[in-house]
Amino acid sequence: MQTKIKTILAIFILFVSASSCDNYLDLRPQDGIVREDFWKTKEDIQAAVIGIYSSMLNSPPGVSDLTMSQYLFMYGELRADMIAPGGNVTEDERDIMNSNIIASNELTSWAAFYRTINYCNTVIDLAPAVKDLDPTLTQTKLNNFLSEALAIRAYLYFTLARTFRDVPLKLDATKSDADNFQIPVSTQAEVFAQVIKDLELAEQYGVEDYGDNASNRGRITTYAINAMQADVYLWTDKFQEAVNAANKVIASPRFRLIPASSNWFTTVYANGNSAESILELQYTKTNLGPFYNIFRQRPEFLAGDLVLEDVFGIDLDNPTNRDVRGERASVVPGANLIYKYIGFDFNEFKALQDADTHWFIYRFADVLLMKAEALNELEQGQEALDIIANLRLNRNALDLTAEDLSGGAKVQITDYLLDERAREFAYEGKRWFDLLRNAKRNNYARLDILLEAGISGALPEQQQSVLAKLRDPNSHYLPINTFELFTNKALVQNPFYK
């Protein structure tokens, strides 16, 4: 009897220990998919590519930094001359507005950018192997996916190089902790060269038409790539190439300027994906952007006091005659709220739950004005003026802000272009880059552009310091965040931030 019980017990123990081990010791996560199980079909690639866009809309779960669109807004506007602090502005934000920047300022963290860059790198690295596993994945389809990843990565590096100048260039996916993270910076020129290279490849691989309007305006098309090319060629002083890239967009029947009308604002901004749109970050009612909070509910940023008067002009004789882009399109007069992302039409705000206004990366007018800028640099000022005149006609710009210039007045046309860009792209994250690009051309021949903008943003008691700082080109770029310097010993801080 005793032996029988012992035998049964022994068998039972053997059974339990032998059978349960497998499941118990499994290290696979229960709430996710590991790489070995992913990258099997073209649907997997599609999911990863859409994930890239998604990471630009809002930060992934578990990450607490700001959204990409808010960084794009801040890098493009805080240091420029059209913005004022709101009641809820943070100390870091105010320091950047006042040109009082130190490396420990949290807004100089580029983590959000490199996170999305890594998503792009992952697609570029791992997608090609799927072709062997999924016979339904055609080479064209694969190329299309690669084009999207390449173009987004290029745009992000382009933005980083415009903001920080020299940044580490990581072009392969981070797959394990054993990867080398100690990457030194590449110079701005090297980054721009890589961006141009990536965009060329992306253009070859690119999609012209996804078949539906939302995808055509919300995903990378060849036209979005051409717009990026025009932009980066302007930064690298390749003006003929910029004109060529812009012309490809202008030739397409998909894009046109929408003339001023009572629903112009609703069409172009509140609804988005209009005939003027080339690339927009597609916020939806179930995935809202950060803007309603920072511009309306707890305003961190307001429009500068004089923006309405100085930038758009006011017709004192006839208040109803106004630039369609000014009052209640960019700015709410009086309260100085930034209206572009919180308005529904020329009268009504959006409600919080409906505040899904997109972030506009490229609009048709941008391509037109970039072409004008390139033409002006190519000594074809009159053509540039014609482009401006046509845009102004469509926007019902006031005579007050018109300038009567001859085609040879290159410097004045540059100023006029900058003014027009200020009106057209108010609070679209472009102003500081526009000022910097034009100021630094020809070895900082037009530094005065930045000094002028610097004065307007500076506190009266710090004005002289701000001017002296801006005379150093190193100060035009943000510092590498202290945290990054701690973790990556190969980085060298911008010498201005000593």
Add this chain to the structure above:
Amino acid sequence: MKRILRLPSLLRLTLVFFIAIAFQNCSQEKIKEKTDETLNITEYLRANSDYSMFLEILDMTNYASFMNTYGTYTVFIPTNEAVKQYLTDVGATSLSEIPLEDLQNIARLHILDQKVTTTSFTDGKIATPSLHGQYLITGASNKNGVSSVTVNKSASIVASNIELGNGVVHIIDKVLLVANKTLAQTIAENPNLSLFTEALKATGWFDELNKPLTKDENNVSSYLSVLAQTNEVFAEAGYTTLDQLKARYSHLNNPMDKKDSLNLFISYRILPGLQYLADIAVSPALVTKAPLEVISAKLSKDTILLNDDIFNGILEKGVAIDRAVSDVTASNGVLHFVEGNFAIKKRLPAPVYFEFTDIAEFRRLTSIWRKPGAAFQDVPLSEAGIDVTWDGKTTDGASRISYNKAANGTAITNGVAGCWGADVLEIYRFRDATCQNIAFKTPVIIKGKYKVWISYRQKASKLGNVKVFFDGVELPRQINLHEGGNTDTAGTPETVLESQGYKRYAQPWSNRVNCRLVGTIDVTTTARHTLTLQSQFNAGDSAWFDLVEFRPVEMNQLYPKFQAGGSGLIYQ
């Protein structure tokens, strides 16, 4: 032993277990006693050989142990090269050759007893004085295309905001020097200021500027700031000798007399207090040593203009301060240079009609302010602070004022249409907690005696009495916001009304608006002043204010009147 062995096996096992634990626990565990390994300032200096010479200074002056104690300090640490340069400049070969007192002064000048990071640096002095007592001035300069933050103009910061256990340090490339010349000495040794020096001596102010720094019973230092004029500037104005100056200005022929115009000419250039350009740039009016005379200052782009004012609609061009050479620190003050000759302006009192809606907070509502259509726009407390402030909490939505305008051509008995310009300043809840005291900065009022008339749009209920203060002094009469205008034009002539402290200020006239004489004031300085309205009631409705008139006492108090619903003035 036997007994132990006889114990049940379980107990024996337990015993062995406890004995084992007892032996094991005996080894001592290393406990980390510090939660923070950050160095203090002196330790930091000892750890960095680049700053050994400054450490030597601290050691010699016995500041080293002090800088290792807990606290919140800021230290500007000169590098060894900087200290060596200093030694060469004073002709010494080692620190021991320098008198201990000098070293102490130097050490104390480099230390502030508050944490100051570069983000709070301005174009002027750091708000905290150094331990020496002298203020350090900050700024930024660009040398060969490289910009750096500077301290006392000469030293550049080479590494900034290094956080240590007891404060923050900045590394600088030059030793900061104590300014040991007085203002008078600084001025006298500048050949370009010879005529200015002569004038100072002739008026007795030279000795005043040569006095060492003292402190009064309230611990306020006797710092002075001087706006000096170079010989070229004098020459441009037509003065090359002291006699010419005397001939033009000295009306009592005794420049030493404080009432003599030449003495006033000089004392008008001497400002009490330590006023660096950054301070001047943000103060609208500067008090001078000339009794009751002020200089107005304003920042136009990046130029500081003095006495650039609009009087009666005419712009009087001011003189600029030469920024490049100004901000010269002396032991008892600071010296600036002006680019033009300027003098006290003699002005006769002139009336000021200050519409409550003519404030910067409303003027920037450019699309509605004084436009023909009707308009209404709230201004919360968070956006006030330029020309108007009130008490309340920024988080309180009810703590707000509004610009309220009726459309042009509205019947004057309707709403606010009977007011001058058809607009009023509306206070949403003029009462305790939301907005009990509301203070306005008036336009410039020339010194003299004025009667103060306040006009408002009356409401029949839910409001009450308002006290008026001018520069903090209460005026004798209160306003009753319930009280409407007197329309009995036949029975009560205007002169009778005026004697009772009322008038029909608007034309055409309705009983909706009213105007009250609140008192007579003596304005002692030509400057912008403060007018405060204080609610004496618990308002249940919004209060509407139209304008305040400051009329010189000798002027006709009834005319000109104000056009109801328009912006014109009506003379008789």
